[in-house]
Amino acid sequence: MDTADFxxxxxxxxDFDGIACYRxxxxxxxxxxxxxxxxxxxxxxxxxGRLATLHRDLDNPTLVIAPFVHREAAMSSQVxxxxxxxxxxxxHEVDADPKRGAAERADVREAYNYVxxxxxxxxxxxxxxxxDLNLVRTLHERLLGGVRGEADAPGEIRDVPVYIGARDGSxxxxxxxxxxxDYAELLLEQLLNYVAxxxxxxxxxxxxxxxxxxxxxxxxDGNGRLGRLLMMLQxxxxxxxxxxxxxxxAYFKRHGQEYRERLLAVSQEGAWEPWVTFVCDxxxxxAIAAYDCGVELTSLRDEYRSRFPSSPTARELVDYVFEQPYxxxxxxxxxxxxxxPAVYDAIEALDSAGIIEETTGKQRNKVYEAPGVLEVLGx
Numbered sequence: 001m002d003t004a005d006f007x008x009x010x011x012x013x014x015d016f017d018g019i020a021c022y023r024x025x026x027x028x029x030x031x032x033x034x035x036x037x038x039x040x041x042x043x044x045x046x047x048x049g050r051l052a053t054l055h056r057d058l059d060n061p062t063l064v065i066a067p068f069v070h071r072e073a074a075m076s077s078q079v080x081x082x083x084x085x086x087x088x089x090x091x092h093e094v095d096a097d098p099k100r101g102a103a104e105r106a107d108v109r110e111a112y113n114y115v116x117x118x119x120x121x122x123x124x125x126x127x128x129x130x131x132d133l134n135l136v137r138t139l140h141e142r143l144l145g146g147v148r149g150e151a152d153a154p155g156e157i158r159d160v161p162v163y164i165g166a167r168d169g170s171x172x173x174x175x176x177x178x179x180x181x182d183y184a185e186l187l188l189e190q191l192l193n194y195v196a197x198x199x200x201x202x203x204x205x206x207x208x209x210x211x212x213x214x215x216x217x218x219x220x221d222g223n224g225r226l227g228r229l230l231m232m233l234q235x236x237x238x239x240x241x242x243x244x245x246x247x248x249x250a251y252f253k254r255h256g257q258e259y260r261e262r263l264l265a266v267s268q269e270g271a272w273e274p275w276v277t278f279v280c281d282x283x284x285x286x287a288i289a290a291y292d293c294g295v296e297l298t299s300l301r302d303e304y305r306s307r308f309p310s311s312p313t314a315r316e317l318v319d320y321v322f323e324q325p326y327x328x329x330x331x332x333x334x335x336x337x338x339x340x341p342a343v344y345d346a347i348e349a350l351d352s353a354g355i356i357e358e359t360t361g362k363q364r365n366k367v368y369e370a371p372g373v374l375e376v377l378g379x
Contacts, residue, residue: 131234
């Protein structure tokens with residue numbers, strides 16, 4: 001990394017054993033409200049408000065929340081370079097994984113950890129908790145627990161430097177070296193204090209905080225996944241997001257090169273407005289996509305339910321396949337609370353109607369999938 005590239009930027013450098021580590025300036029920066037920024041900020045606010053109406057109008061928000069959580073987990077995993085799909089995560093939950101190599105199994109487990117971390121984070125805020133250092137460390141531990149990153153001290157602030165963009169892992173070839181291990185925890189605490197007492201509108205503060213978190217890079221691994229999760233939690237904490245509906249990872253995956261360039265430009269040039277505009281665009285576009293997907297899912301669910309006007313068990317099973325598009329008989333019995341004969345009759349009815357399909361070809365331990373639900377989620 002050439003520190004001269006950052007001469008026009010707002011930060012400074014700390015020495016760690018001869019390595020120059022970037023220290024970001026404290027938040028907030030002095031932003032200029034350009035016309036572009038005003039426009040995309042308004043778009044993001046409007047899209048989030050529209051998404052909130054979807055939540056308000058649902059008789060059972062879990063029917064949409066569960067698929068959205070799994071979708072974000074899959075997308076966040078793909079941002080990190082895996083090929084994990086929504087189906088992979090659902091199959092993992094019902095112990096129906098097809099044969100995979102060890103690396104593929106680890107990828108799926110990582111993605112499922114993201115589901116667990118999202119669930120924990122939202123529950124923590126619902127219980128009156130705050131977005132603080134303890135929560136951040138707990139979420140990181142849940143993200144990396146039991147997977148390849150476990151060797152990188154889950155939940156522990158890093159005590160070594162990290163090099164971004166260096167294919168050979170060297171300092172010389174890194175495009176960026178985040179904050180010194182000597183200051184990472186202090187900088188993270190300062191960031192979290194700003195999150196609790198932000199000075200700009202919340203949507204803008206989310207963009208500022210995400211930059212700061214990724215530049216501090218407080219952990220050895222998992223900072224990208226955790227940073228994207230914290231964006232969703234911030235929006236929820238201030239009441240702009242009614243639940244875990246916003247899968248920003250999909251946008252960052254589509255615009256990965258621009259995402260990295262915008263982050264780096266803040267450090268090198270102080271280009272805050274283009275970065276904030278980029279994040280507001282992401283929030284607006286993904287909130288619109290989430291709303292459209294939610295409407296399509298609820299419409300599909302209503303159409304499925306209408307096919308069984310005289311079977312309460314079949315209608316309950318329809319609801320269940322939107323929460324869990326891969327199901328087994330025993331899990332369906334447990335989820336619905338209905339008798340085993342009633343549930344198995346309902347499974348046969350949904351199978352005959354083409355709502356679910358058996359995937360194993362076995363006579364015992366059958367696993368069914370809901371292709372219509374998965375098709376909507378996979379678009």
